[in-house]
Amino acid sequence: SQQGEEDPQALSIQEGENATMNCSYKTSINNLQWYRQNSGRGLVHLILIRSNEREKHSGRLRVTLDTSKKSSSLLITASRAADTASYFCATGPKGGGNKLTFGTGTQLKVEL
Amino acid sequence: NAGVTQTPKFQVLKTGQSMTLQCAQDMNHEYMSWYRQDPGMGLRLIHYSVGAGITDQGEVPNGYNVSRSTTEDFPLRLLSAAPSQTSVYFCASSYGQGGQETQYFGPGTRLLVL
Numbered sequence: 445s446q447q448g449e450e451d452p453q454a455l456s457i458q459e460g461e462n463a464t465m466n467c468s469y470k471t472s473i474n475n476l477q478w479y480r481q482n483s484g485r486g487l488v489h490l491i492l493i494r495s496n497e498r499e500k501h502s503g504r505l506r507v508t509l510d511t512s513k514k515s516s517s518l519l520i521t522a523s524r525a526a527d528t529a530s531y532f533c534a535t536g537p538k539g540g541g542n543k544l545t546f547g548t549g550t551q552l553k554v555e556l
Numbered sequence: 557n558a559g560v561t562q563t564p565k566f567q568v569l570k571t572g573q574s575m576t577l578q579c580a581q582d583m584n585h586e587y588m589s590w591y592r593q594d595p596g597m598g599l600r601l602i603h604y605s606v607g608a609g610i611t612d613q614g615e616v617p618n619g620y621n622v623s624r625s626t627t628e629d630f631p632l633r634l635l636s637a638a639p640s641q642t643s644v645y646f647c648a649s650s651y652g653q654g655g656q657e658t659q660y661f662g663p664g665t666r667l668l669v670l
Contacts (some may be wrong), residue, residue, distance in 0.1 A: 474656055486560075486646055486661035487599075532598065536656030542606060543589070543614060543655045546599040 448476075448533040448547030456553045463520040465550040467533030468513075474536040476509055477544070478518050481530045490518075490531075495538075523554045558582050560662035562647050568668045569637040577632040577665050579647030585660070587650040588630040592616065592643040593664075599646065604655060605630055637669045 451466045467476070475494045479487040493500045493509045493516070500507045506519040520527055530551050534544040563578045581588065589604035591614075601614030605624040619641060621633040630649075634641060644666050648659040 477658065479659075479661075484664075486663045487648075487659070489658045489660070492658055534599075534659075541655070542587070542612075543601055543604060544659065545601075546591075548596060548598040 448535050448545060450531070450533055450547045450550040452550060453548070454551045454553075456555065457523060459523060459525055459554055459556050461523055461554075463523050463527070463552055463554070465518050465531055465552070467516045467518070467547055469516075469533075469535045469547075470514065471540070472538040473511070474538055476507075476516050476536070477534045478505075478507060478516075479532045479534060479546075481532065481549070483529070487532065520552075523552075525554050525556055528552060528554045560647055560649055560660050562645075562662035562665050564665060565663070566666045566668075568670065569634075570670050571638060573637050574633070574635050575637065577634075577645055577647075577667075579630045579632065579662060580628050581630075581647075581649040581660070582628065583649060583651075583660065584627060585649035585651055586627065587655050587657075588624065589614070589648050589650075589655065589659070590620070590622065590630070590632045591646045591648065592641075593646060594643050602632065602645075606655070634667075637667075639669045641667065642669045643667060 448469045477492045478490040530549045532549045534546045560581045590602040591599040603622040605611045647662040
């Protein structure tokens with residue numbers, strides 16, 4: 445079963461706008477990660493946030509984690525056409541063994 | 557540094573045929589894993605390994621075998637392909653034995669089983 449569920453499933457915005465996507469999960473976690481997948485390619489790691497962290501930044505990316513609500517958000521600021529991709533959250537469940545569980549992803553389209 | 561490589565890129569099989577999907581990494585990562593990706597399902601873990609000689613099952617292991625004789629290679633074997641195994645397969649590796657740490661993915665193998 446899927447641990448993480450992204451919302452929305454699809455998002456279309458104009459270049460320069462901000463994009464926000466959310467991830468909700470069911471059980472306690474050690475960490476949460478966000479990955480990007482361009483069409484027909486492998487996944488690329490974006491950012492990892494641990495359960496004792498609340499916010500993390502990397503370039504135009506900002507990730508927040510609210511363990512009380514079991515949710516995370518990924519904000520991409522000043523989006524570009526090159527940001528068009530699918531974005532997945534992945535959780536490392538506490539007591540879930542040595543593995544990650546991926547969500548079903550958000551498809552982001554950034555239009556010129 | 558090639559990272560994680562996968563071969564072949566694309567394969568068509570007939571039901572009942574066998575094949576091996578190859579995966580190799582040159583980062584000296586202990587942890588390696590195989591996922592399958594189906595539309596609307598995200599990625600699902602098939603098998604994983606925390607080091608040479610050690611493998612374990614993931615979420616969807618049925619119909620697949622793995623072995624890990626070296627740190628670099630982690631092949632995935634389909635013994636008798638079924639149409640339900642039509643999917644995109646990704647291999648990934650991670651530093652140390654950290655299955656919950658940053659994963660480095662290969663480009664994928666698209667498999668069609670007729």
